[in-house]
Amino acid sequence: MRFADIIGNRSVADAMASMADSGRVPHAMLLYENEGCGALALALAFVQYLNCSAPVGGDSCGECPSCRQMSRLIHPDVHFVFPVNKGPKTSDEKPTSESYIKYWRELAIADPYFVEADLQKAIGIESKNGLIAVAEARNIISKLSLTAVADGYKAVIFYLPEKMNQETANRLLKMVEEPPVNTIFLFITHAPEKVLQTIFSRCQSIRVLPLSREERERVEVQKPTADNEERDLFMDLFSDLMRAVTSRDLTSALECGDAMAALESREKQKAFCAFASECIRKIFMIQQKLPQLADVAPEEEEFYQEMASKCVKGFCTRSITNIEKVVAMIDRNVSSKILFCDLVNRMFVNI
Numbered sequence: 001m002r003f004a005d006i007i008g009n010r011s012v013a014d015a016m017a018s019m020a021d022s023g024r025v026p027h028a029m030l031l032y033e034n035e036g037c038g039a040l041a042l043a044l045a046f047v048q049y050l051n052c053s054a055p056v057g058g059d060s061c062g063e064c065p066s067c068r069q070m071s072r073l074i075h076p077d078v079h080f081v082f083p084v085n086k087g088p089k090t091s092d093e094k095p096t097s098e099s100y101i102k103y104w105r106e107l108a109i110a111d112p113y114f115v116e117a118d119l120q121k122a123i124g125i126e127s128k129n130g131l132i133a134v135a136e137a138r139n140i141i142s143k144l145s146l147t148a149v150a151d152g153y154k155a156v157i158f159y160l161p162e163k164m165n166q167e168t169a170n171r172l173l174k175m176v177e178e179p180p181v182n183t184i185f186l187f188i189t190h191a192p193e194k195v196l197q198t199i200f201s202r203c204q205s206i207r208v209l210p211l212s213r214e215e216r217e218r219v220e221v222q223k224p225t226a227d228n229e230e231r232d233l234f235m236d237l238f239s240d241l242m243r244a245v246t247s248r249d250l251t252s253a254l255e256c257g258d259a260m261a262a263l264e265s266r267e268k269q270k271a272f273c274a275f276a277s278e279c280i281r282k283i284f285m286i287q288q289k290l291p292q293l294a295d296v297a298p299e300e301e302e303f304y305q306e307m308a309s310k311c312v313k314g315f316c317t318r319s320i321t322n323i324e325k326v327v328a329m330i331d332r333n334v335s336s337k338i339l340f341c342d343l344v345n346r347m348f349v350n351i
C-alpha cells in the first residue's frame with residue numbers, strides 16, 4: 001500500500017510522510033477512525049514508506065524487496081495483532097492473531113478498508129466476540145526482542161486495542177513505553193474512549209477523518225461484492241422498518257424486528273445497528289436543514305425526505321440512543337429476539 005493508493009485523508013497521509021521524512025517518528029501512535037475510513041491503509045502505507053529502500057516523491061517505491069513484502073503483508077519485521085477467539089478455522093485452543101494470520105492477510109490485501117464484521121467473518125468467528133488476550137502480548141514481546149531481519153523499522157500494527165483486557169495491556173505497557181530502537185506501535189481504534197488509559201496516554205493520537213461521499217463510493221467500488229449485497233439487504237430492512245413504524249403498522253414493524261434478530265450472527269446484528277444509526281442520523285440532518293451533512297445518494301433522496309417529514313422531533317436522537325443500548329446488550333449475550341422486539345416497540349412509541 002502506497003500513500004498514493006489511499007482514498008481521502010490526504011492531510012493525514014502528508015503528516016505521516018513528513019514525520020517519516022523528519023526522522024521524528026513517534027514510537028506509539030493511535031489512529032482513530034469511524035470504521036472503514038482507511039486507518040489500516042494509512043498504517044500500512046506509513047510502515048511501507050518507513051521501510052522502503054528507494055522512496056520517491058514522498059512515497060514508497062512499491063517495487064523494492066521491502067515494498068514487495070509489504071504488499072503481501074509478509075514483511076518479517078511487521079507484525080499484526082487483532083481480536084480473535086476460538087473457531088473452526090484453527091485448532092489452537094488458545095488462538096492468537098498468529099493462528100489466523102493467513103486469513104488476515106487475504107482480507108487486508110483484498111480490502112484494506114474492511115470493517116470489524118468482515119474480519120470476524122474472514123476468521124470464522126462471526127458468532128463470538130473477538131478479544132486480545134495475554135498470550136498475544138507475550139508473542140509480541142518475544143518477536144520484538146529479536147533483532148530486526150532487515151535494516152528498517154520493526155512495527156506492530158495493532159487493530160482494535162479496545163478489545164484488549166487489563167492483563168494484556170499491563171504486559172505490553174513497558175514495551176509500548178520504551179520499545180527497542182526503531183520499533184513502533186500503530187494502534188487502530190474505533191472507540192478511543194474504550195482504549196485503556198495506560199495505553200492511550202502513551203500514544204500520539206491521529207484522527208482519521210470520515211470519508212466524503214465521493215471517497216466512500218471509490219472505496220465501495222474496490223470492495224469485494226458481498227459487501228454491496230449486505231448494504232442492500234440492510235437498506236431494505238431499514239426502509240421496511242421505518243415505513244412500518246411511520247405508518248403505525250405494529251405487526252409489520254415487529255416482523256422487521258424478527259428479521260433483525262434473525263441476522264446470522266451477533267456481528268451482523270451489530271453491523272445492522274451501526275447502519276441503522278447512520279441512516280437515522282441522515283434523517284436527523286435533513287430535519288435540521290443540513291442536507292449536505294446527510295449526504296444522501298440521489299436514488300434514496302425521496303425515502304429520506306419522506307422519513308424526515310414523518311418522524312417527530314426527538315425521534316432520531318432517542319432512536320440512536322436506543323440502538324446504542326441494543327449494541328451494548330448484544331455484547332452481553334441478551335436474547336436478540338427480545339432486544340430487537342423491544343427496540344421496535346420503543347421506536348413505535350416514539351414516532
Ligand SMILES: [Zn+2]
Binds near residue numbers: 063065067
Ligand atoms: Zn520500496
